[in-house]
Amino acid sequence: MSHITxxxxxxxxxxxxxxxxxxxxxxxTLLDHFGDAESIFKAKLKDLGRLDGIGDVRAGNIKSFNxxxxxxxxxxxxxxxxxxxxxxxxxxYPRRLQKCYDAPLLLYYRGNADINNNKVLAIVGTRTxxxxxxxxxxxxxxxxxxxxxxxxxxxxxxIDAIAHKVAIKQQLPTIGVVGHGLDRIxxxxxxxxxxxxxxxxxxxxxxxSQTKPDKHHFPLRNRLVAGISDATVxxxxxxxxxxxxxxxxxxxxxxxxxxxxxxxxxxxxAGCNYLIKTRKAEPLFDxxxxxxxxxxxxxxxxxxxxxxxxxxLSDDETxxxxxxxxxxxxxxxxxxxxxxxxxxxxxxxxxxxEFQNVVTSLPGKQYRLS
Numbered sequence: 001m002s003h004i005t006x007x008x009x010x011x012x013x014x015x016x017x018x019x020x021x022x023x024x025x026x027x028x029t030l031l032d033h034f035g036d037a038e039s040i041f042k043a044k045l046k047d048l049g050r051l052d053g054i055g056d057v058r059a060g061n062i063k064s065f066n067x068x069x070x071x072x073x074x075x076x077x078x079x080x081x082x083x084x085x086x087x088x089x090x091x092x093y094p095r096r097l098q099k100c101y102d103a104p105l106l107l108y109y110r111g112n113a114d115i116n117n118n119k120v121l122a123i124v125g126t127r128t129x130x131x132x133x134x135x136x137x138x139x140x141x142x143x144x145x146x147x148x149x150x151x152x153x154x155x156x157x158x159i160d161a162i163a164h165k166v167a168i169k170q171q172l173p174t175i176g177v178v179g180h181g182l183d184r185i186x187x188x189x190x191x192x193x194x195x196x197x198x199x200x201x202x203x204x205x206x207x208x209s210q211t212k213p214d215k216h217h218f219p220l221r222n223r224l225v226a227g228i229s230d231a232t233v234x235x236x237x238x239x240x241x242x243x244x245x246x247x248x249x250x251x252x253x254x255x256x257x258x259x260x261x262x263x264x265x266x267x268x269x270a271g272c273n274y275l276i277k278t279r280k281a282e283p284l285f286d287x288x289x290x291x292x293x294x295x296x297x298x299x300x301x302x303x304x305x306x307x308x309x310x311x312x313l314s315d316d317e318t319x320x321x322x323x324x325x326x327x328x329x330x331x332x333x334x335x336x337x338x339x340x341x342x343x344x345x346x347x348x349x350x351x352x353x354e355f356q357n358v359v360t361s362l363p364g365k366q367y368r369l370s
Contacts, residue, residue, distance in 0.1 A: 007075060012037035013087050014071035017106050017208070020061045027105040029053055031089065041065070077209045083182055084109040096120065097227040100253050104206035104224070108182055111202015113173035115228060117150035119296055122225045122250070124243040125159025125235035130268050133236035134162055135312070136260050140233065141166040143287035147296055150175065152229050154221060155190055155203070159235045159243075164193060167201070174201040177224045179217035181205065186213040204228075222246040231256035231294055233284060237271030244271050251280050256294060258284035285357035313358075316341055316349040324359060324369050332365040 016027055016037045029051055030040045040048070041062060048059035078085055086093045086107040094115045097103045109115065123140065125133055137159055141151060151167040153160040155176030167174035176197055178186065182205060185191045194203055206224065207217065222245045226232055232250040234257070237243035250257045259281035262269020275281035284290060291297045313321060316339075323338050324330050335346050350367065353359040360370045 009036070009038065009087075010075055010078075010085055011068060011071050012041055013085070013106055014074050014208070015065065015068050016040060018067055018070060019058075019065050021058050022061065024102050024104050026053055026058060028088070036089075074208050077183065078108070081110065081182065086115075092116075094228040096229065097224065100223075100227045102223065103227065107204060107206055107224075108208070109202055109204045110182055111175065111198050111204075113150060113175055113201040115150075115175065115202075115204070117148070117173065119147060119149040119294075120152060120229045121149050122152045122229035122232040122246065123159065123163040123235065124153055124222075124225060124232065124237075124246050126237050126241055126243065126268055126271075127156050127158035127160075128268070129158040129162065129236050130266070132262065132312070133159055133260075133268065137162045137235050138166050140235075140287055140290070141172065142170060143291075145170040145172060147291075148172070149296070150201075152177065152225055154178070154218075154225055154242075154246075155185075155194065155197075157187060157189075161190060161193065164197060164201075168196055171200070175228075176201070176203050177221050177228070178203060178205045178213070179207065179221035180213040181207050181209040181211040183209040184213075218242055219245050223249040226250035226255060227253055229255065231258065231290075233290070234259045234272055234275060234281065236260070236262065236268045238267055239270040239274055241271045244275070247275055247281055257281040258290060260284050289357070314349065314352070316345055317353055317358075320346065320349050320353065321358065321369070324367060329362065329366050329368045332367065335367070 016022060033051055034040045034043055045059050045063050048054055048062055049056045086109055088098065088103060088105050093107065123137060141163055149172060151163055151172055151174040153163045153176060155164065155178055164174045164176060174197055176194065180186055182203060185194045197203060204224065206220065222242055226246050226249040232246055232255060234243045234247050247257050257280060259272040259275040261276055261283045262272055264273060276283045319339050319341065320335055323335055332346065336343060339346060350359065354361055357370050359367050361367060
């Protein structure tokens with residue numbers, strides 16, 4: 001009996017997503033008034049039309065809708081591939097996303113990870129990452145290993161794929177949010193990765209089967225990445241990268257946004273530097289900072305030393321760090337003497353180390369390791 005009820009409810013829920021000009025906001029207006037999808041379809045035309053934002057045209061679209069055969073096809077697809085339909089009013093719908101004004105009416109999820117995990121982090125970035133971006137992503141995910149963080153990304157080339165792969169390696173659950181139906185994987189090169197993720201995470205979409213990965217679907221995908229997560233980390237992105245959309249949606253949803261700073265002359269870091277400059281994102285220097293700001297530190301977790309996220313120090317920086325390791329606090333004059341570097345070289349290297357949060361400046365021109 002429960003299966004029949006589920007299928008009946010689902011028939012109307014899928015059907016509602018098929019009605020022309022009924023978006024997520026309209027659907028919620030209708031649900032608030034009528035209670036469930038079936039009641040919306042059975043309501044009188046005049047009762048539909050008088051609701052704010054619905055009007056005669058949308059009411060007419062609901063009453064004239066007759067494509068339930070497409071909804072039935074979708075239910076057969078759902079049952080065949082053991083897909084979990086997540087309706088916005090159900091308990092298993094992502095609770096973080098539920099709070100967003102434009103949350104989709106219905107999601108399609110395949111996998112075994114808990115979307116409502118206590119800790120959910122989105123890690124996004126360019127499809128054409130540098131070695132720097134790879135190292136930062138790998139280190140960040142590695143540092144999350146003992147915290148059972150759910151790692152969310154977009155299953156794209158580059159930073160997304162690195163985040164998913166390292167999560168699997170570290171035995172962390174990871175979910176890929178895609179801009180197409182679950183009858184395909186895009187890019188096709190990530191089919192094997194997606195299969196691994198189904199064993200240790202999942203694939204999530206708002207798009208029905210037979211929906212192609214069209215360009216205009218990806219901004220919608222990006223808002224889901226932001227909406228189901230506690231925070232978003234942008235590792236590398238160009239000034240027009242799709243990751244900027246994810247970051248801006250996360251900011252709109254009042255979630256924490258972090259961006260990894262990069263060289264000012266590197267186009268792959270231009271987007272991150274822009275987010276930091278415009279205060280749309282907090283500069284992220286290491287995992288300890290992330291855990292502290294999100295309140296994810298636990299007694300069982302020993303925070304990594306600050307600066308560990310950035311493993312590539314220059315020769316001058318390495319010399320100075322080795323000197324600083326000798327005692328707790330070191331005066332800058334001692335750094336000059338012991339390093340045999342010029343004063344300008346020491347000043348430049350110390351500024352860089354301070355910016356990377358490797359060292360802390362103290363009164364009286366003294367320094368210590370952070």
